[in-house]
Amino acid sequence: MKKMRLAIVAALALAFAAPASAQSKPEYIKFPQAKGALYRPDSGPQPRVGIVVMHRTADYLNHPSCTEMSKRGFLMLCMNTRYENNEVMVNFERLPLDVKEGVEYLRKQPGIAKVLLFGHSGGGPLMSLYQAVAENGPGYCKGPNKLSECGDDLANLPKADGIIFADPNPGNSVNTLRRINPAVQHENSPPDPKAVAELDMFDPKNGFNPSGESKYSEEFQARYFKGQSDRMNRLIAAAQEKLQRIRAKDYPYADDDIVIIPWSGNPGSGAGGSESGLYVTQTSMPYFNSTSKPQKLLKNDGTISVEVVDSVLVPNTRAGEIMRGFRTGTKIFTLRSFLSAQAIRSTNSKDGIDWCSSNNSTVCAIQSITVPVLFMAMGGHYYVGDGERYLEAAKSQDKEFLVIEGATHGFTPCRPCEKTPGQYTNSMKNMFDYTAKWANARF
Numbered sequence: 126m127k128k129m130r131l132a133i134v135a136a137l138a139l140a141f142a143a144p145a146s147a148q149s150k151p152e153y154i155k156f157p158q159a160k161g162a163l164y165r166p167d168s169g170p171q172p173r174v175g176i177v178v179m180h181r182t183a184d185y186l187n188h189p190s191c192t193e194m195s196k197r198g199f200l201m202l203c204m205n206t207r208y209e210n211n212e213v214m215v216n217f218e219r220l221p222l223d224v225k226e227g228v229e230y231l232r233k234q235p236g237i238a239k240v241l242l243f244g245h246s247g248g249g250p251l252m253s254l255y256q257a258v259a260e261n262g263p264g265y266c267k268g269p270n271k272l273s274e275c276g277d278d279l280a281n282l283p284k285a286d287g288i289i290f291a292d293p294n295p296g297n298s299v300n301t302l303r304r305i306n307p308a309v310q311h312e313n314s315p316p317d318p319k320a321v322a323e324l325d326m327f328d329p330k331n332g333f334n335p336s337g338e339s340k341y342s343e344e345f346q347a348r349y350f351k352g353q354s355d356r357m358n359r360l361i362a363a364a365q366e367k368l369q370r371i372r373a374k375d376y377p378y379a380d381d382d383i384v385i386i387p388w389s390g391n392p393g394s395g396a397g398g399s400e401s402g403l404y405v406t407q408t409s410m411p412y413f414n415s416t417s418k419p420q421k422l423l424k425n426d427g428t429i430s431v432e433v434v435d436s437v438l439v440p441n442t443r444a445g446e447i448m449r450g451f452r453t454g455t456k457i458f459t460l461r462s463f464l465s466a467q468a469i470r471s472t473n474s475k476d477g478i479d480w481c482s483s484n485n486s487t488v489c490a491i492q493s494i495t496v497p498v499l500f501m502a503m504g505g506h507y508y509v510g511d512g513e514r515y516l517e518a519a520k521s522q523d524k525e526f527l528v529i530e531g532a533t534h535g536f537t538p539c540r541p542c543e544k545t546p547g548q549y550t551n552s553m554k555n556m557f558d559y560t561a562k563w564a565n566a567r568f
């Protein structure tokens with residue numbers, strides 16, 4: 126992976142030296158904090174709309190939207206933040222300054238009249254935080270209810286004109302809450318093997334099926350969701366207590382400390398991947414994997430139907446094995462990065478979340494945003510229910526939500542989800558065609 130990233134950067138650097146650039150030859154740009162790759166259309170009229178694409182930590186210099194949207198006539202600035210591939214050290218409240226660099230750069234490009242934000246996955250909470258602060262000032266991300274606060278240096282952020290949300294997560298804080306295993310009662314590494322049996326999602330007695338779809342009772346689900354909140358709240362209290370001691374100069378370290386969370390799961394692929402929530406072993410869990418009302422479904426043939434939409438996600442029967450691994454099931458942060466980007470208060474992890482206790486919360490931010498927003502959920506992933514909640518919570522008057530049939534979190538066809546070969550083969554094309562149509566109609 127390291128060699129691959131170096132190869133991409135080297136290719137981009139060569140493109141920077143070329144006299145002309147195009148979507149097939151991106152121009153590498155180094156910003157004071159971030160870095161980016163500028164993708165121009167190979168042909169056609171000069172773009173009127175520029176789009177900033179960025180994730181909290183992932184390498185997005187070669188994100189699919191860079192080429193897909195540039196060849197549809199948009200100027201694409203695909204960026205990496207100062208915390209590229211460095212989850213441990215993230216100060217989430219600093220990242221709007223990195224987005225600002227991209228927005229200001231595009232505003233200065235000849236012919237650009239509008240600038241949009243593209244929030245995919247963890248880019249969703251980042252782009253929504255940026256716009257919420259741009260529209261409302263730093264007061265949005267401050268207050269006694271916040272686990273981590275922003276600074277006054279976020280004043281006067283230039284506003285974007287709209288946001289495209291492509292399968293955004295509801296907050297990395299929410300993901301950590303939903304993935305954490307409540308059966309762990311003592312935060313040891315490795316975890317205490319004497320886990321609480323009545324909270325073990327991988328015990329067949331509780332409904333786990335190692336070879337197919339699990340079936341958890343309503344009673345077990347209620348215990349599990351509350352247990353997840355209980356464990357997260359214990360982690361928050363411990364982190365806050367240590368930071369208080371650091372501020373009082375009564376701690377072995379003067380600045381920070383490590384937080385290790387075993388059995389907490391990692392981000393998954395479109396077919397379940399290394400995700401560890403109940404909703405990937407029991408995929409027939411409507412709150413997470415279905416809409417509650419009829420919504421738009423962009424079908425593989427390009428038509429749109431309006432119906433109650435169920436994710437076609439297949440159960441991940443390897444979730445237990447993955448969660449119990451160190452590399453695949455253990456999260457490592459510092460006290461500050463945990464509270465800033467990964468922690469959120471709740472009474473239960475399903476519908477008892479205090480959305481605005483964290484600044485890493487898409488659901489909180491969209492309630493303070495007024496620009497046009499497009500929400501797209503991938504129909505072969507587990508954010509279908511979240512997408513509907515975004516539509517309901519968003520303050521914007523111009524808002525739209527649809528599900529892309531059979532798409533993975535990375536927009537490609539979910540092959541394990543198919544009942545017939547090639548059933549979802551057009552997922553990526555359909556998504557970007559619709560995105561371009563939506564943006565051209567407004568900007």
